[in-house]
Amino acid sequence: xxxxxxxxxxxxxxxxxxxxxxxxxxxxxxxxxxxxxxxxxxxxxxxxxxxxxxxxxxxxxxxxxxxxxxxxxxxxxxxxxxxxxxxxxxxxxxxxxxxxxxxxxxxxxxxx
Amino acid sequence: xxxxxxxxxxxxxxxxxxxxxxxxxxxxxxxxxxxxxxxxxxxxxxxxxxxxxxxxxxxxxxxxxxxxxxxxxxxxxxxxxxxxxxxxxxxxxxxxxxxxxxxxxxxxxxxx
DNA sequence: TCTTTATTTAACCATTTGGTTATTTAGTCA
DNA sequence: TGACTAAATAACCAAATGGTTAAATAAAGA
Numbered sequence: 001x002x003x004x005x006x007x008x009x010x011x012x013x014x015x016x017x018x019x020x021x022x023x024x025x026x027x028x029x030x031x032x033x034x035x036x037x038x039x040x041x042x043x044x045x046x047x048x049x050x051x052x053x054x055x056x057x058x059x060x061x062x063x064x065x066x067x068x069x070x071x072x073x074x075x076x077x078x079x080x081x082x083x084x085x086x087x088x089x090x091x092x093x094x095x096x097x098x099x100x101x102x103x104x105x106x107x108x109x110x111x112x
Numbered sequence: 113x114x115x116x117x118x119x120x121x122x123x124x125x126x127x128x129x130x131x132x133x134x135x136x137x138x139x140x141x142x143x144x145x146x147x148x149x150x151x152x153x154x155x156x157x158x159x160x161x162x163x164x165x166x167x168x169x170x171x172x173x174x175x176x177x178x179x180x181x182x183x184x185x186x187x188x189x190x191x192x193x194x195x196x197x198x199x200x201x202x203x204x205x206x207x208x209x210x211x212x213x214x215x216x217x218x219x220x221x222x223x224x
Numbered sequence: 225t226c227t228t229t230a231t232t233t234a235a236c237c238a239t240t241t242g243g244t245t246a247t248t249t250a251g252t253c254a
Numbered sequence: 255t256g257a258c259t260a261a262a263t264a265a266c267c268a269a270a271t272g273g274t275t276a277a278a279t280a281a282a283g284a
Binding site: 225227228230231232233234235236237238239240241242243244245246247248249250251252253254 | 261
């Protein structure tokens with residue numbers, strides 16, 4: 001899978017609040033499908049589908065323990081996303097730099 | 113619009129390569145719809161829709177100059193996305209910390 | 225073996241998405 | 255005014271998404 005396609009899958013997986021909730025839960029450690037489903041207001045098959053989306057996007061991995069399928073967070077994929085957004089960091093920081101300059105010159109004027 | 117809904121819109125807007133290409137172009141400065149459409153392999157109305165998606169997600173803003181509607185990047189929204197992913201940074205960094213520890217202890221063994 | 229638990233799959237449905245072509249709107253310029 | 259340019263809107267379509275309920279699969283436990 002090429003980089004662009006990976007980003008498509010990751011961003012689109014992150015676009016649903018239930019899926020972000022699942023990731024937030026997994027940040028605290030592995031969990032089974034039932035545990036992940038418990039706080040979510042939807043049927044188990046719906047959760048199962050969300051989990052598959054996350055897995056296909058490389059955001060989680062699944063194990064096998066008896067009849068349980070414990071999920072674990074795959075944070076490296078989130079790092080890929082972070083790296084993408086970081087391309088633009090200098091732009092949103094420039095806004096604050098500009099603000100700093102304005103505040104700085106105001107302070108300068110006041111001092112002089 | 114609440115924080116969760118904003119993230120839904122932002123992530124889902126970022127999930128399409130054409131839209132990421134538009135943002136990449138806008139990082140170099142404002143551009144009209146026609147200019148943004150030029151490198152994209154799709155009709156102008158299709159681009160128009162993508163632009164609307166980006167605008168609704170707060171990722172771009174549009175101006176008005178005669179019959180042109182110049183678009184500009186709204187990097188603050190990307191910052192919101194970056195802040196969300198940053199929640200998980202300690203997790204993907206932990207992987208490298210663990211690696212460092214392994215490498216560190218190997219080096220330690222070698223030295224002793 | 226029979227039952228229970230965990231999870232997935234199947235079948236279905238409504239809505240959204242991403243594209244198209246044709247048309248319309250708005251502004252410029254000769 | 256009339257022709258041209260930029261962009262949006264309308265109408266349409268196929269495919270994907272996100273949910274449902276019912277049924278199937280797989281492993282554990284009595």
